[in-house]
Amino acid sequence: MVSAPPPAQRRLAQLGRHRFVDGLCAGLPALDKAVHEFLSTLMNQTGTQREMQRRRDAWMDYQKHRKAWVEQVGRAWREALQPQPISSAVPLDGGLELVGDDVVENKLLASRMALTVAEHVGASFDAVRQRTQHLEGQELPGRDVLRAETLCLRMIEPWLDVGLKRDDMQLALDPLQRQLGDLALAQYEALTQLYDQQGVATAEELRTLTRRPAGMGSSRSGGLGADSGGARLGRDTPFPATVMAPPGAVPAAGAGARGGFAGFPNPLAYARQRAQGVIVQLRRLLTQPDTDGDATQPMPASPVLMHALADERVVADLYYSGMATLVEDYSPQAVVHVAQVVRDRATEFKKKASTASEKAIIEVVALMFQSILSEDRIPPAMRVWFARLQVPVLRVALAEPEFFNDLAHPARQLIDRMGSCVLGFDASAISGTALESEVRRVVQVIEQYPETGKRVFELVLAEFEKFLAKFLTERQGTARIVSVAQQVEQRETLTVQYTIELRKLLKDMPIREEIREFLFKTWAEVLAISAVRDGPQHADTADYKRAAGDLVWAASAKPNRADRARVIQQLPTLLQRLRQGLTLAGVVGAPQDAQIKRLTDTLAEAFLSKTAAIPQEHIDALARRLASLEDFISDDALGEIPLSADNIELLLGIDASAIHVIADNEAPVQEEMVAWAQQLPLGAWFTIDHNGASARVQYVWHSERKQLHLFAAADGSSYLLQLRRLGVYLQSGLLAAQEDESLTLRATRDALTKLDANPERLFE
16 A cells, blocks of 8 residues: 655645746736737738738737736636535436537647647656645646646636637737747746755656556556566567467477477578458458459548548547646556547548548458557547657558558558567656657648658658667667677778788788788778777878888888988888877886887898888888778778677777677678677667577667667667677577567557458448
8 A cells, every 4th residue: 555645845845836826827827928929920910801800800819818818817717726526427317418619629629739738848857747746646637737638628717707709819820829838847847946945756766667567568558668577578479579479380409498390491481471461351351242243452541531531630630639647647548548439430421432442441450449449558538648749651552553552651650669669668757758658740741741641650650760879879888888789880890991901002012921920910990990989181190101111111121221311310200100009008117018029020130131122102102002092992801890798888888798799700690680689670669588588679870881780678778789699699590579570560450350250340
């Protein structure tokens, strides 16, 4: 049983509300001025006679009632500080309660207005909400004065009470909500400062406190906590990602409980076969004959149905605006309401459909979205945003039959990508994050361009992928690991490339073996480190390249006096540059002295040699090639880069105990698994089994050449795997995806199951 919070905490929360309202009321004169100036400017603009008369009437009415309105808004906000009575939705006599049209319109307008204000205040409100709930030990009431809906509704009602018109408020809505957003944001920030002064736990600290150990289930019905394993998500899977064991598969000899299966060399092909089976079944369903014997092959939607879809945009906008309170509460009630809307929408569309094909498509899409809405591992707020895609997806499905035939259709891919990312969060963990904002933005963009078909889905999918790559690595610890890992790959890649190019350049030159070995094994790494750290065209990198050419020339025979004098003159500078390069590569102290001694001994022998010198034109050509070496290097003949925990720790400059570096160990791996490892989607969740410990991780980053792959756990630990070792982990089941199928594929399968049980619903 949870104990009640101390009275002092509740008093602090109430004090915060009073100061919040005091600040709002103090800002009312500025809000009034903004509205008045807006109406004055609007009145002076040219337009039709009717428009100009309406603007003048609005300005005159506001002039007359503005003082009374401001006073009543302040009074209404202060009244909202009092505990609100709980009203029953059903009267005691069992009859239905009637709600007036004005009440409904006020709430709709308040919800739309609050949506804009809420977007403006963003994370500031969410932090205040969480900290206030912590003080009071309960969710923020729906009519709490801290909520934007309450503030907006208690501005709208006084507007009408003093005699102003609702249409006039619509006219001045932009400055109203903008000014209120700025005012509310300032007060949320002031309340945050009060909580800071009083030592109230921050929102981040509260999120940390509510995290559960790995393997523990979430107590919330709306989703899983960031660390919850759960039997459903943490189950052992014999094959990774969308792969399941085929019937009759036999475990390979020596394979553990999470090992692979013999006799099934390509699990990816099996996964594709299963997915294709769903598509074939769906295609067969949509092309079956109707009662008149006509095939129901998808055809372009009829004008009547397309008109109904267009009208639905306006209705949906009003409805979902009114869902703001429910969504913000993360209440499953919101999802229940939306699920019914999805069903009702499908019923109405089927009434407007003129063919059996249209009815079938409407029903399948509706069932798919009902399945998505029933996925309780997706936070309720996210499911509501997904539901808004029902009509845009239905448009695409009606116009483009390939939606049902192609699992790579951009509409499917977008929903799958967003769904796979949010499956790992509970409602409170995702609220106010950039991920939630991006999902909201994506949906709103799609809604704004209903006629563009799959093109808009392609565009926002590309934008979401770019966002995801940045969002997943924003945590400071992860960002640092990514930076270091990227440098490791760049350095090692360039080292190999520089070595290959130096071998080509020096292939036919009469150079002593000691110099060749130094350039190939040591100086190529110096060039690579300098290029990564400062850039390939940086002055220091250019000096190191020139030093390579100077060393080659100095190590060649010097039969004439002028060349010997030149060597003697340039040698101190050359040796100094060589020492700087060795220091950059971490070769210092005695090892550096020994390296320099070997070089000077070699140069001394060359100095006394009587053999033919390397022609100067060859030396000049070598210098030019080295100066622009990056123009000639390529990925040809490159293998996997070397990697070790020591290198990562050295580059980080900190204890890297939380970084598990899993380097290639030459274990055999199927090339198909390596190829699949390179195609893992960022944001997907996995269970990794490393050194006997299991962890739930998210795939957050891969390097440019996809040689390094990073998985992050909620407890701050990270797993950095090389490509082929990642393939081994996938092949052996040590890295198992937490979802056997993509969101839309699973939704399609669920829809087919329901239709198989009740096929009549397709055309009724």
